[in-house]
Every structure is written in C-alpha cells, then in structure tokens.
Amino acid sequence: MLVRMPLTEQPFGFDNSYARLPPRFFACQAPTPVSDPTLIKLNEALAHDLGLDPQTLFSRGADYFSGNVLPSGSEPIAMAYAGHQFGQFVPRLGDGRAVLLGEVIDCFGARRDIQLKGAGRTPFSRSGDGRAALGPVLREYIVSEAMTALGIPSTRALAVVATGEAVVRETLLPGAILTRVAASHIRIGTFQYFASRGDEEAVRRLADYVLARHYPGAAETTNPYRALLEGVAVRQATLIARWLLVGFIHGVMNTDNMAISGETIDYGPCAFLDRYDPAKAFSAIDRQGRYAYGMQPRMAQWNLARFAETLLPLLATGTQDAVTIAQDALGGFTVAFEAAYEEGLNAKLGLCQRREGDRALAQDLLARMAANGADFTLTFRGLSDDIEELRSVRTLFADPAAFDEWSLRWRLRLAEEDRDVETTAAAMRAANPIFIPRNHRVEEVIAAALNRDFKPFEILTAVLSHPFEAQPGFAHYADAPQPEQVVEQTFCGT
Ligand code: AMP
Ligand code: MG
Numbered sequence: 001m002l003v004r005m006p007l008t009e010q011p012f013g014f015d016n017s018y019a020r021l022p023p024r025f026f027a028c029q030a031p032t033p034v035s036d037p038t039l040i041k042l043n044e045a046l047a048h049d050l051g052l053d054p055q056t057l058f059s060r061g062a063d064y065f066s067g068n069v070l071p072s073g074s075e076p077i078a079m080a081y082a083g084h085q086f087g088q089f090v091p092r093l094g095d096g097r098a099v100l101l102g103e104v105i106d107c108f109g110a111r112r113d114i115q116l117k118g119a120g121r122t123p124f125s126r127s128g129d130g131r132a133a134l135g136p137v138l139r140e141y142i143v144s145e146a147m148t149a150l151g152i153p154s155t156r157a158l159a160v161v162a163t164g165e166a167v168v169r170e171t172l173l174p175g176a177i178l179t180r181v182a183a184s185h186i187r188i189g190t191f192q193y194f195a196s197r198g199d200e201e202a203v204r205r206l207a208d209y210v211l212a213r214h215y216p217g218a219a220e221t222t223n224p225y226r227a228l229l230e231g232v233a234v235r236q237a238t239l240i241a242r243w244l245l246v247g248f249i250h251g252v253m254n255t256d257n258m259a260i261s262g263e264t265i266d267y268g269p270c271a272f273l274d275r276y277d278p279a280k281a282f283s284a285i286d287r288q289g290r291y292a293y294g295m296q297p298r299m300a301q302w303n304l305a306r307f308a309e310t311l312l313p314l315l316a317t318g319t320q321d322a323v324t325i326a327q328d329a330l331g332g333f334t335v336a337f338e339a340a341y342e343e344g345l346n347a348k349l350g351l352c353q354r355r356e357g358d359r360a361l362a363q364d365l366l367a368r369m370a371a372n373g374a375d376f377t378l379t380f381r382g383l384s385d386d387i388e389e390l391r392s393v394r395t396l397f398a399d400p401a402a403f404d405e406w407s408l409r410w411r412l413r414l415a416e417e418d419r420d421v422e423t424t425a426a427a428m429r430a431a432n433p434i435f436i437p438r439n440h441r442v443e444e445v446i447a448a449a450l451n452r453d454f455k456p457f458e459i460l461t462a463v464l465s466h467p468f469e470a471q472p473g474f475a476h477y478a479d480a481p482q483p484e485q486v487v488e489q490t491f492c493g494t
Contacts, residue, residue, distance in 0.1 A: 031067020032120025036164025083256025094124025
C-alpha cells in the first residue's frame, strides 16, 4: 500500500514546476509499492548538495526511494515523450518505468529533478513491466557517478533500493530502483512528442519552459528559439567531445535519450573503450554500429536536426526563413565540437599553447593507437606518469616503434612550450584519468551484487570518485582487462 506523508514532514522541500505545465505534458502516476525494500546505497555527498538530510534519508530511504512512501510535496508524474529509436520514429514513448517525484532547489540554487527509475507501470509502459533489474541499476549508478567525477555533465545517482521482488527478463533477476537526479528529464524526444502531433502551442510552452530553466541567457536575445537551438547544439557538442576524450560510448543515442540540458542521460549498454578503436560499439542491439564511438558526433548532429525540425514554426513565419535560421544555428555544433575536442586533446598531450599541427599530431597518435591495439586510458595517462622515459607506454603498442616515432615528434613539440617538464606532467595528470569504469570491473561488481555481496560495488564507486589521483592499494583498478576478462558486448537489460 502506498503511504502518503503528513504535510508536517517535508524531507525534500519539493518545488514542482513541470507538474504545472498543461496536463498533456505528463500522466499523474504514483510509484507502485514494492514488497520488501532495502536501501543498498545512499549517495551522501549528493544528498548534501541537494540540501537533504542524510540521516533522515538513511533511516527513511528504503521507504522513500522504493516509492512505498510518497514524501509530502511530491506530485508524482510520468513525462510524455517520443523519439527516434535507431532512426525509426516512435510517436509515443514516455516514462514507462520512471516516476518524477518532484523538483528541489539544490544548495547552489539549481533546480534538480528527483526521479525513481523502475518505480512500476505507467500509462507509457506499453508491454513493459515498469521495473528495473539490479544489474543495470548498479551500472547506471557506477557510470553516472564516474562521469561526474571525470567532470562530464551527467545525471546523478542518489540512491539504490532493492525491491525484494524479482523481475522477469531472460531469467528471473532481483529488482531494484535507482533514484536519479537530473538538471531536468526533458529530451529532444519531448519536443518531438508535441511537434509530431502538430501541437505547436505545446512546443512553444515547452520551449519557453526550457529557456527559463536551462537557457536564461537565450531568453534575452532577439530570437530566443534560435538561441535555444544553438545553445542546445553547443552543449551537446561539448558533451560529445568530452565523451570522446575519455573513451566513453553511450550506446543508445536515440533522440529520447538526449537531454536538452546537455547532461549525459540514460545509461544503458554504455561502455568505455579499453583498446582504442573508433569503430567500436559494445551494445548488443547496435548491430550496425550506428552509435559506435567515432560515430557519436555525427549522430548528435542527426539528433539535433530532428530537434531543429520541431522548432521550425517558432523560428520564423516562413518555412524557408525558418530552415535558414535553423541551419545557421546548427552550424554552432561543429565549431563548438572542434574547439572542445582540440582543446581537450591538447590538454591530454600537455600542450597549453595552440599551434598549427597540434591536431594532426594528436590524430597521428590516435591512428597509431588504433593500429596497435593500445589501451586508450593507459596510453594517455602513461604519457604523463613517465614523461621522461615513456617506457610503460611504448609496451602498450603492438609495435612499440610506432609509438617511438610519434613520441619523438611529441617531444619536439613539447619543447616549444614555456613550461618545465614537471609542470607539464602535473597538468597532464589533471586531464588524463587513471581510473575509468572498466567494463570488466563493472561486470565483476554486478556479479558479486547478484550474490548479495555489495563490497566490490562500494570499493569501485569509491575508487572512481577520484579518477585522477593515484590510490595506493587500488592501482589494479587501472589495469586493462586480461584477454579472458575482455567484455565484448553490453546489454541494456531493460
Ligand atoms: P530506454 O531503452 O531505457 O531508453 O527506454 C526506451 C523506452 O522504453 C522508454 O519509453 C522507457 O520508458 C521504456 N521502457 C524501458 N524499459 C521498460 C520497462 N521495463 N517497462 C516499461 N517501459 C520500459
Ligand atoms: Mg531512455
């Protein structure tokens, strides 16, 4: 039975704005209670940033984060959205297994959504059960928190609750609920939902809402909708550049999985590269490699073109004028992507001045890494950890001479910088992580958790919270997988 809290108890201090939008934007939907909830994890640091009291959450978390007790002030809704899934338009997706409890204003004054993912069926569930399995929930917890620690915009994970109920997938699996925190859960697909229905009024309401919530500067310009389009394009561009710079592959860049806020959202079959291979796709459902590592900038642009289509009626009165404005605004993507990617590559290589030829130098290293099966993270970190000798880095290459040739040119270029070697190495260590959520480690943690051993999960999340710092005793978490540990495929596990 769902319990509602008396109004005197206000642990979250909700201030809900999305629920004030017209009723066709969502379905009112309370979470479905579960039989035996256990709090597996509370993200205390995040709770703190959200202005929530960790002690209250420790004692009441199993109730709140399972959806068994609805905190007062919550107005639970499932959001409506559509989306292109692998290029095919689906006019009605929506939160089929997630419920937005409400919004809070965090300690920094930012509005954040608090959502339960896996909270039961909603009017958008179609044939799904509305639930989530423990494995994918832990995976999202680990990777979204790791991304945050790497400095990459991402939704966050506040809590994991085991439901005490089994979910039916290919086998029976333990059920869990992730409490997700996001700048908002508005997606490109949210715009598409209304645009595909010809509901121009709703598109305008949504755009105005997004301008106020995420792009207040754009709202002040002469054509706010154009500024919105360009703003989203620029944030997506910098986001994708940062994905590439850490070897991240999202795996399912459908338009319903691309947040308008510019955060990484919806961690499914995502993965990090071990060996550098731009054609790499891990997701079992991505047979064509549509969302392969190196395809991500192109697919983001494809998604943004779909976003632009939804805004056309708002951009100008004549279609041709609107198309011209949209194309112009979308041009912001390439400029922002190239700038962020080049700046990031330079930082990874310890180059703080920008010179002609830097991009080619970086590109040449990447090509040699690909040809020689070199580990992405170890190669870049190795450049700074042993900047004088580079002994460990060269052994990462099938043909170490391929690296040696490149490193001679890199040394010449480094000599043009005005910094001493130690300063350069320190700067590089801040740009090249030691620890990423290696696929084999994530799998190991999930396997242990399925045996009710959460210790490996605790250790891995702790290690990944300081990705740039050497951690004595945990150095092996930086290792590439042994041949028998290599994960070739990942699954979304819904
Ligand atoms: P995703 O693959 O998680 O991005 O989800 C795509 C769509 O399928 C969204 O509309 C989800 O809400 C829905 N969905 C995914 N898993 C389930 C489930 N177990 N039950 C109901 N809907 C689901
Ligand atoms: Mg999704």
